[in-house]
Amino acid sequence: MKRTMRTTALTVSALVAALGMPAGAAHADGTAPRVDLRTLIVSDGGPATGAIAAELDTAGTPYTTIDLNQSGRPVIDAGFLADTVDGRPRARFQAVVLPNDNPFPADSPEMAALADYERTYDIPQVDAYTYARPEAGLQYPDYSGDVDGVQAEVTAAGKAGAFGYLKGAVPFEDISPTVSESYAYLARPAEGADFTPYLEAPVPGQSARGSLVGEYRHDGRRELVVTFVYNQYQQQFQLLARGIVEWMTGGVHLGASRNYFAVHVDDVFAADDRWDTELNCTPGDVDCPDGAGTPDPIRMTAADVDHAVAWQRDHHFTLDLVYNGVGSVDQRAEHNGADAPADRLIAERGEFRWVNHTYTHAFLGCEQDVTVVPWRCASNADGSTKWVSRKDISDEIAHNRQWGQSVGLPLQNDELVTGEHSGLKVLPQQPDDNPNLAPALTDNGVSWLASDNSRDPVLRKVGSATTVSRYPMNIFYNAGRAAEQVDEYNWIYTSRAQGGSGICEDNPATTTCLPAPLDLATGYTDHIVPLETRIALGHVLAGDPKPHFIHQSNLAEDRLAYPVMAGVLDGYRALFADDTPVVNPRMKDIGVEMQRRADWRTALGNGQVTAYRIGGTVTVSAPAGVTVTATMPAGTTLSGHAFGSAYAGALSGWTASTGQPLTLGLPSSAAAPHTAAKAAQHGPVTVPAPRTRVPAGVSEPPAQNTAG
Template sequence: MKPQTLLSALSLTLLLAACAGPQAPGTVNGANPVPGSAEDLGTRPVAVGPDTVEPAFDNVPVVSGHVHAPDPAPTFRDLPRDARLGAATIPRGTRLSAQALPANAQTDKVELRVLVLSSGEGDFGLDSARAMLQQSGVPYDVLDASGQTLDQSRLINADGTGKYQGVILTSNALLTQPTSGVYISALDSSEWETLFAYEAAYKVRQLALYGYPGVAPEDYGLRAVPGAETSTTSMTPNAAGKGIFTDLTGTALPIQYAYSYPSALEPVTGVTTTPLLTDPQGRVLAATSTAADGRERLLITTSQNAALLHTQLLGYGLVQWLTKGVHLGEHRRFLQVDIDDFFSAGDHLNSATGQLYAKPFRVSAGDLISVDYQQNDLRKDFKVASQFRYALVFNGGGAKTSSLGSCLFYWLGSDQLTSISKCLKNDFDWVNHTKDHLRLDVIDYKTASEQIAGNFTIGSKLGLPVNRKSLVTGEHSGLGNMDPSDDGTHNDDDVNLPKQDLGLTRSNPNMLAAADSAGVRYLGADHSVASQWDASCVTCGVQHPLNPNLFLVPRWPINMHYHVTNPAEVLKSYNSIYAPGGTRPYWDHALSYTEFLDKESDLALNHMLGGGAFPHYLHQTNLNQYALGKSVASDWVRAALTKYSRYSTLPLNTYHWDQLGDYLKSHTLEEKAKAAGTLGAVWDRTTNVVAISSRGGSVPATLTGANSGTPYGAYRALSSTVNGTVNVAVTPR
């Protein structure tokens, strides 16, 4: 623990002067501006090294919480490491008779919707198909080929328009394996003929997420290389692949836990095959192929899983290829990092004893100056994160509103942290975290209002650009994840009551009413609590069931715990849980700090590639400058950005919290309308105009591929509100 004594003005001046060179702090070009003047506040404070002493603090809220321990690694289910395939047998057609196209076929018009064909129970590719479509907001239907007949009525509407703009096969032959080593297609020959006739007539692309490169049900011009089968390899895009996977850097994508059939080209009459992804030996792992009837197909010979890195990274490019870059919805990625409990003091873990220090920890002015430089360095070092900034989720009860606002003389203020926060107010996003971080599960309206509205008032007095529609309650309290026997007598102390997910209907109505009355529209929620996120729509937020004015923004917890300030403390807490002998042992050894950052950045990468606009949250303790220009919070962000930038060039969005809430609510309303079938679109490819229609009143709609709109990656997305029908010009790729 740092000593709790004040730096004298002289010693601090000498320290800053030593860091800054011959010009002393508190001067500009040799002049002495007035503390708090425009000249003072317009000057960037000089970075200082780690504090040798910590300014005293008193009468600030002390946050004593519990360690939130999410799973230490991505959850892999139904891994396809043994997903072996073989030559397919196609049953003779018995379900259908020959089907000619209807007389009214409008082959140049298709709905903006994708058909996913599954082989039935145990189809590991189905989750992957769903995930990549959901991440891009593409509407889709699933047909279980093992129990449903694929006839013309499933492909063509009564008015002759096509029902689908693209088809995904979870495996190229929709294989079932009734007995070991025997592979039978779930579709019979007449159903395959019906599908191929539709794709040819309506010029619909077909994506096979995984396939054995043989000849049935059709030939892609590839053959498996005997003996090359593997579950561990890598794939690299060639020049043609980079044209489809426009967001990839070209770095080889690792393939683990996924079976692959490296292949070679095979000349086939009428078939043109173009390799896209190859293994280290140059063998083909993915290729486009044009059939003799003109149909465009893409086959991947590596199995997929929604939680595996190569599947997540390929999804964006695959969807854009399948839809020709024109589809409802958009693919967008985010990096939002919240720092909770700002202005408060918090528990502080002793890495030697594993106990808490007697005195809690509160970041210093020097720490915040360093964090400002750190986030600037992150923006500079990572092009994909040019918008990045921390959101400071603050408890105004720990600030001193009367403290001098100054960039050069902050050490003269009655509270240095408040003073430097006034200086750096425009460099961070500011979010209401209640005045004193009280537990709001059981609390009266008056107190809840004092905590919520009162914190907005403090933010205004401090001159902070606070988000006026957003609130994160302490420990996400008041939302039904609570001790069912809580009587409200421990709302302002450090008793850690055991929590149960009682559901959002057990939210505290007094908290909801106080938030609503204060103008709050967006509430931070806990993504690790089942009732506080929507499993049916993985990129959606949640409308609060008790108050239609309040919308939940789920936040990801991470394993950078609330009471750690340096790497040693991080490891002490983490390994006490996940190392051998820990409370939830997972790894086979105690991790080093490098290993810890590697594992946690895997989780962050998983979340970022998932496309959800959900913040990660840390705590003010994690901002401590433990070494020159370093904090464990920024170490984690840097590790995540390093890993992301290794593979992808798609920008990561960082929104102000109110903007984030607006985006997520609009996105959720759109996704729910598409799922309900009340929002849809038809693409006329003779005119390249998409007619977007809403049958459920006014709803948000987003169209990727529009001629106007906001560019993101290689495509534009146009967002609008639709009530009835709106026509939008598009350019396919």
């Protein structure tokens, strides 16, 4: 049965080639094959294939993995790769990703089967990390070694093709001067090879440039040849990942990827307590013994508001101001009705987005016993936890909403950020949500509730609300001056022997101790800003929509947040073309995106989605109520109407399924060639062991100072 099906597919292909007919001619008589929109990833356990899989996971693009290290794995043969459905030849995978250009033993027929399949159905192959050699279309390397800090460049061919969303520069990270982070083979195309470099870098000590990513056409097949090793967290891969996917799918695939950046500014109108550099705690907050020190609050001025407005306009970016109304009410009570910064914020309210942060920023979980450090939950007489009541929670939400409406703030009433994300579980003191939180959220029509990604990262329901986890930036809420930030940073991230708290020593799995305390004058600019910028930009480049959060204190005094935010935006815009902007959504839109992604992943995981292409038509089937996501070339239509919206030179979007198949019409320019030629066999390649690591600083910062 398998032999008959394979022969049919080859006969169609051979007929097209023998007659010199274009692919469209075969399509016209109904013999075009069906190509399923799914990728085959053959993995050897290395980081490169894992990185490509992670990119597909993020976008929601389906794939099947074959682990070469797994005993009893499926054998890759003609029957595994193709069959017949409804009398039509079917290619089960639209692309193949291999760990290198031939990872199979010399006596294995699997590479021959893949080559035959790729040639028959015009299926592209990605060599995720391979040695430069003639069998991959390249000369032997002009250089092999570290490429940390190298400035690679997208070629004209790359910009005209799948990597056109990049401006050109692709900098390779060099996070640590003592650790090799990236290893590469730089080589020129082999003599006579049909090889087109897409990414090149200068060969050390020579005037030549060597390929790092390029396309090799041979024997009726196409390979994307990558000659540097990477992992999913490294910036160079994150920059190139979209192009790799677009190249191997021809720009036609399920799933979509955009780059997001949103920043929430908590405690607006209120004041934040200040770190005491002598006591090494924050008077007025729960980390100081009760009554210790003198509070010295940090609060924005009218000039800080004007600076925020001007900065937003200069950077084409909108901040989300997360507000507590009582801050202004108390200020006016103490100053005969005067509150200049609040007046400026209210006057400029249309320049920002606004989110309810409760009226007084009260802790809405258990009632806190702050007579001890760290605090603990207070108990009732019977030993049970004493919880903040449903009424008190509801009053905090409703009162702040009413105050905001009274001063004309443009609110979305279904969004909420509780003070310190309270009400939700807080380990170790409060391992469960306040049972009164869910009904209070429902009482107030809250649909989207912020959570802290460092302690509550998973999307989940709480009453009527769905959580939207936020990344804490390690710019402390209790620091208005750079020296205060550095002093507290040293306290957290240095050992006891160096005068620190030892927190880093006690939590080695999540926190790395500094080799020495940072200089109070330069530590913020030289260490903290670059680190926080890199972490946040990494989230953006990974297509992660989760918002980041800081505090109003970070926009006051030394205005500590701006160098980090500008570093992210300016760094991004220096790398990406204008058609690939940072997407800056508000909280509820992020929540909708995250919920759609979760539902889509579930449908894919349950095998409830099928998608395939026949000629210029793509058909997608999904259960009713599931929102389908796809990326298609410009000019694609959905049931005769324009599909999706433009991003990175393509169209992408979400479409709700009614349970009936969705039909997308591709533009004529997206017609895929269908060729046949004799396969050339070459032996397996042994690639040196990857030399790469997860860069330092990628793990999230600890949450000791992310009050919310």
